[in-house]
Amino acid sequence: MNAPLIKRPCNVDALRAEFPILSRQVNGRPLVYLDNAASAQKPEAVIEAMAGAMRGSYANVHRGLHALANETTEAYEAARQSVARFINAASPEQIVFTKSGTQAINIVAAGQDVKPGDEIILSVMEHHSNIVPWHFLRERRGAVLKWLDIDDDGQIDPAKLDALITPRTKIVAISHMSNVLGARTPAADIVRLAHAKGVSVLLDGCQAVVHAHVDVQALDVDYYAWTGHKLYGPTGIGVLYGKPERLAALPPFEGGGEMIDTVERERVTYNEPPHRFEAGTPPILEAIGLGAAINWLDAHDRAAIEAHEAMLRDRAMDALRELTWVKLHGQAADKGAIVAFSVDGAHPHDIAQILDRQGVAVRAGHHCAQVLMQRLGVTATARASFAAYNRPEEVDTFIEALVKARKLLS
Template sequence: MNAPLIKRPFDVEAIRADFPILQRSVHGRPLVYFDNAASAQKPDAVIEAMAAAMRGSYANVHRGLHALANETTDAFEAARQTVARYIGAASPDSIVFTKGGTQAINIVAAGLDVQPGDEIVVSVMEHHANIVPWHMLRERKGAVLRWLDVDDDGNIDLAALDALIGPRTKMVALTHMSNVLAAKTPAAEVVRLAHAKGVPVLLDGCQAAVHMRVDVSALDVDFYAFTGHKLYGPTGIGVLYGKPDRLAALPPFEGGGEMIDIVAQDRVTYNEPPHRFEAGTPPILEAIGLKAAIDWYEAQDRGAIETHEAALRDYAMDALRGLNWVQLHGQAPDKGAIIAFSVAGAHPHDVAQILDRQGVAVRAGHHCAQPLMKRLGVTATARASFGCYNRIDEVDVFIEALHKARKLLS
């Protein structure tokens, strides 16, 4: 599916002008926002699209017959079509709107037909959103988690993955891009390998959907999950893509309005996907906001953005490599624009707080990836993550602030 043909020439200052929050200061200093892997900021296009829907054309969707209901339903379903185009889905009926990437994965896990001893393959660098739902199957249904190791840079061994997939494997569930190491999973090879053994694949695309071109049809992946708030859209909206036959095989996740066909005193029948998984009032305004975010993003020169983010990553990595008191975690050459690091003798929380006083926002903690922290031999790291609106001079501010943090903490 083709993205809009008109592209705005890349200009980081023009992009920054679209984000009102970037004009503010923090602790009397210009805001340097390097926490994009946790949640990205929102352009005016998203803010105004949601406000306009609330001001002039809001109603509940699908069941109303009046003008506002029809207008809002059209806008909501247009968002589904936009998402389908963005990730290369063959049909908008393969797009389920959820409250986030976490719920998207939970829908799949909860609906999987699992017997005691059946296996789920996950890697040690997964976000908890792609671990805990499978643990719940272990606790409730006796599933077995088979763990795929990664190297220090987050690379996986396809031969090791092949060895883990056996006759009782029910799902291979892997990240498409690590939220800590920014390592990119060789998704096409993973899918081919798993499908050769008749096993479906779920990819957690919460980071990849922002920083990579995603084509679920070309990947032939069975399920794909991502969230809106990392993609310059609002919170409270996520996406589950599923192949039609895979979605049709899943039972409902929640019960209520919209997800039903017939409700009687003695029986209930369920709607077809995607509505089967959208019980109750869906995230209407959030879907409209997500559409605006994708439309805004697709109007940019994505290739230039990818080049820009790679330049930010390389510039920051080179600067950090020159500091013998900084340890970098994950240095794959084609990694995404996320840098996890540790400062010798300092807790990441202390580092982050001192950086904040200099106007620099980074994340600190285990990043919802405790098995990976154990694999790396740390309890937590600091993390700087870049978006399309960040600049090289902001990296300089970050490095200077890091030097100040080192002095204060040594």
């Protein structure tokens, strides 16, 4: 299905009306949902796509010969086509459906031909999903993890990456956008430098695909991993993009049905990508839901949404800068709509709980980024993150609630 030629403007009130949950109250107050970097809410289009598939046309995919199986397979593969179009992959065969962004990274990590002493380069602001799978290679195969530092705003100097790469470097695995600082990494420069030395690159795009247009061909990246639930889609669905030659070189991650070509008593041969990596019954309904989320988002003016989110980010950061007892973490000029902060003399968990009593949902903790917390010199932060459906007035409500929380804790 082609994306609509006429894009819907970023009318926030009209857009909010498509999200049923945003009309509810929390603790007797209207919900102000600012935990979007953890998981975004779902529009009616996604809810109905999944419910409609269950109500009217559900069966297992690929192996059936009856009408329901064919209809469901068509919807499942149409979702793969939507994903390919969304990130400008050259072919749907480059799109592997996984259960999460985490699993997508694990597939790549587990498939690397790593010997003792081989190096893997990570940045210090990676999510645990892009750290722990590489630690497995350190523990089990003797790989060496090398760490690319950042400045205080989360920005990466490509020259420092260039200096880290050696003949033993196997892969560079870097976030495209930090889930804590919102910092966008110089992905194109990273890929270019790594490729110049024969090193492949994986980008963790779980945050980046939400807040900006991603073109994997323009980036020339080898692998791109992301998840559906942050992009207004359901949980239980992730995406691994790979260049054809990279996917063809990866061994299967799991064994079962669909990922095979032939199975005999003494041997087994494997299917071609992407099906080689989709063992067993895949996340059918979740893929259909992700396809619906992408088609819903594609119907809107993405540039207008990005501008709206940037306005929300700036409004929040400007207000927080006026509070002398607040420390902002990450102030890069072109960062995504994610604002991490600390409050003098208050634990982030206490801040989050008091905000919740006022109907404001934020995240608090280490955000699955403990290496980054160590770099920042903190154990945890609070984090407000914004989506297309958030209003400017909700930023003001958040700031007012934070001021009240500070008074209660002082």
